[in-house]
Amino acid sequence: MPPAIETADLRKEYGDLRALDGLELTVEEGEFFGLLGPNGAGKTTFINVLVGLVRKTGGEARVFGNDVEADYRRVRDAIGLAPQEFNVDRFFPIREVLIHKAGYHGIPTDEAAERADEALKRVGIYDKREERFDWLSGGMKRRLLLARALVTDPDLLILDEPTAGVDVQLRRDLWELVTELNEEGTTVLLTTHYIEEAERLCDRVAIVNEGRKIAVATPEELKRRGTDTVSVALEPTPATAPALGPYAHGSALSGGRLDVRVDDGSRIAPQLLRDLEADGYEITDLEISRTSLEEVFVELTGRDDRTVTRSTAEERSNEESTAERGQPEGVV
Numbered sequence: 001m002p003p004a005i006e007t008a009d010l011r012k013e014y015g016d017l018r019a020l021d022g023l024e025l026t027v028e029e030g031e032f033f034g035l036l037g038p039n040g041a042g043k044t045t046f047i048n049v050l051v052g053l054v055r056k057t058g059g060e061a062r063v064f065g066n067d068v069e070a071d072y073r074r075v076r077d078a079i080g081l082a083p084q085e086f087n088v089d090r091f092f093p094i095r096e097v098l099i100h101k102a103g104y105h106g107i108p109t110d111e112a113a114e115r116a117d118e119a120l121k122r123v124g125i126y127d128k129r130e131e132r133f134d135w136l137s138g139g140m141k142r143r144l145l146l147a148r149a150l151v152t153d154p155d156l157l158i159l160d161e162p163t164a165g166v167d168v169q170l171r172r173d174l175w176e177l178v179t180e181l182n183e184e185g186t187t188v189l190l191t192t193h194y195i196e197e198a199e200r201l202c203d204r205v206a207i208v209n210e211g212r213k214i215a216v217a218t219p220e221e222l223k224r225r226g227t228d229t230v231s232v233a234l235e236p237t238p239a240t241a242p243a244l245g246p247y248a249h250g251s252a253l254s255g256g257r258l259d260v261r262v263d264d265g266s267r268i269a270p271q272l273l274r275d276l277e278a279d280g281y282e283i284t285d286l287e288i289s290r291t292s293l294e295e296v297f298v299e300l301t302g303r304d305d306r307t308v309t310r311s312t313a314e315e316r317s318n319e320e321s322t323a324e325r326g327q328p329e330g331v332v
């Protein structure tokens with residue numbers, strides 16, 4: 001079986017700007033794959049090349065072995081996309097929007113109606129089926145985008161920031177639903193600024209920055225690349241940080257605790273305790289904390305996504321009706 005997505009040296013230029021700069025990615029069939037990167041990294045551009053909304057400047061892109069340009073139709077029929085920006089016809093009841101979408105992909109009207117109902121039920125807005133898009137709340141709009149992506153029963157589901165600005169309950173609902181779909185065999189490509197979400201859902205994640213791939217691995221593997229912190233409370237409190245073995249990459253005294261950075265906290269902790277006891281300290285408390293995926297992300301991209309997430313979500317809710325493409329300005 002060919003991979004669900006395979007790109008080589010993928011490039012997209014807007015004048016001097018390289019939105020995609022030789023991006024190479026492979027997503028296997030059946031995978032739950034995360035695409036992480038700061039604002040402007042090229043995630044949406046990558047997705048738009050796959051679905052034919054953006055024409056690549058160079059390189060190769062295939063979906064289930066089909067070239068995204070030469071076999072456009074087949075590629076488009078295989079993908080269900082829930083886009084980052086709302087792009088739904090505002091004048092029709094949402095059920096009709098879905099029926100129309102299914103029809104566009106060659107599904108006969110009767111079946112299209114059945115599928116529309118099924119998709120609306122699955123995302124939990126069936127009771128809103130006769131309402132227009134504009135009348136839905138922000139969270140319901142996100143649900144509708146997902147329903148529209150599902151109505152064609154896609155082999156590849158692409159979710160571009162599906163949980164931006166949605167409440168905790170809906171986020172959990174969406175997680176459960178996409179996990180279910182993935183278990184049923186749907187390949188999922190997800191972009192998100194909630195690193196915790198990627199960590200929870202994805203088999204593998206790619207971190208991209210400035211149109212290039214920086215890393216691809218399981219969330220676990222990525223976290224292992226970071227360091228752990230072993231934090232101990234000592235009696236008596238030392239005046240300066242005690243000298244330690246070469247396993248310590250650094251240490252700091254703060255609030256009466258000694259924080260020591262090591263590669264593998266649980267493996268090193270016993271040695272650390274022995275060394276401190278040999279120096280005459282009694283250990284009254286111990287905590288080991290692992291590097292979070294978020295910290296690894298910041299290390300790799302040099303960007304703190306947390307601030308980005310907050311302001312993007314806020315501004316998006318203010319700008320919902322005028323949102324065309326791209327991000328509100330000044331968000332980093």
Ligand SMILES: Nc1ncnc2c1ncn2[C@@H]1O[C@H](COP(=O)(O)OP(=O)(O)OP(=O)(O)O)[C@@H](O)[C@H]1O
Binds near residue numbers: 041044326
């Ligand atoms: N139509 C366009 N014309 C000019 N530049 C564009 C266009 N579309 C995207 N870009 C630029 O390409 C770069 C990548 O944008 P893209 O939307 O792919 O980023 P992203 O990773 O999806 O970011 P975000 O996390 O903010 O959604 C950005 O610098 C953006 O300004």
Ligand SMILES: [Mg+2]
Binds near residue numbers: 043044045084160
């Ligand atoms: Mg984007």
